[in-house]
Amino acid sequence: MNTPSIKQIEFIAKLKDERDITPEMRGLVPKTSQEASLMITTFLACAKKSQPASGVWAEVQDRLALIPTGRYAVPAEDVQRLFPSATNVLSGNDHLFLKVYRYKQRLYMVRLYGSVGDFRTERIKPATQLALAALVRPRALELSQLFGTLFRVCGRCAAPLTDPESRRLSLGPDCRQVFGL
Numbered sequence: 001m002n003t004p005s006i007k008q009i010e011f012i013a014k015l016k017d018e019r020d021i022t023p024e025m026r027g028l029v030p031k032t033s034q035e036a037s038l039m040i041t042t043f044l045a046c047a048k049k050s051q052p053a054s055g056v057w058a059e060v061q062d063r064l065a066l067i068p069t070g071r072y073a074v075p076a077e078d079v080q081r082l083f084p085s086a087t088n089v090l091s092g093n094d095h096l097f098l099k100v101y102r103y104k105q106r107l108y109m110v111r112l113y114g115s116v117g118d119f120r121t122e123r124i125k126p127a128t129q130l131a132l133a134a135l136v137r138p139r140a141l142e143l144s145q146l147f148g149t150l151f152r153v154c155g156r157c158a159a160p161l162t163d164p165e166s167r168r169l170s171l172g173p174d175c176r177q178v179f180g181l
């Protein structure tokens, strides 16, 4: 039986460090190179541990924390004003649709395309996220309601609106509380 190679041992140590693996798996020591390669395959299938945000991403976290998670529609003219040198920034669309959400303690802002029930998302560069977060912050309620009005759903969570008051506000009962309504 072959013993594990130095390369395998080193790679396993690195994976134990960076992957989200169980304490039992972390305690395993391969006796053969076959065991080592099986461990490597198993560890590679484990998700990476989330690192604390640093630099511009930490700034993005701070800015996104200032606006409620939810959906926002930003009129094209506001986007154009924010990025005056960008041409055809929305490829002819009259609004930019954004979603701010939390996943594993981290906040994200993505662009939404398509329609309710079938939205596709696109990443946004951190510098652009910072600018958009600054634009949305003082107008969060208005821009969330605009999303709701345009898609005829709750502007924050995109659920159907089932009563007249929710339809009037374009926000469902729980979501309007988030905006203090």
Ligand SMILES: [Zn+2]
Binding pocket: 154, 155, 156, 157, 158, 159, 171, 172, 173, 174, 175
């Ligand atoms: Zn809602």
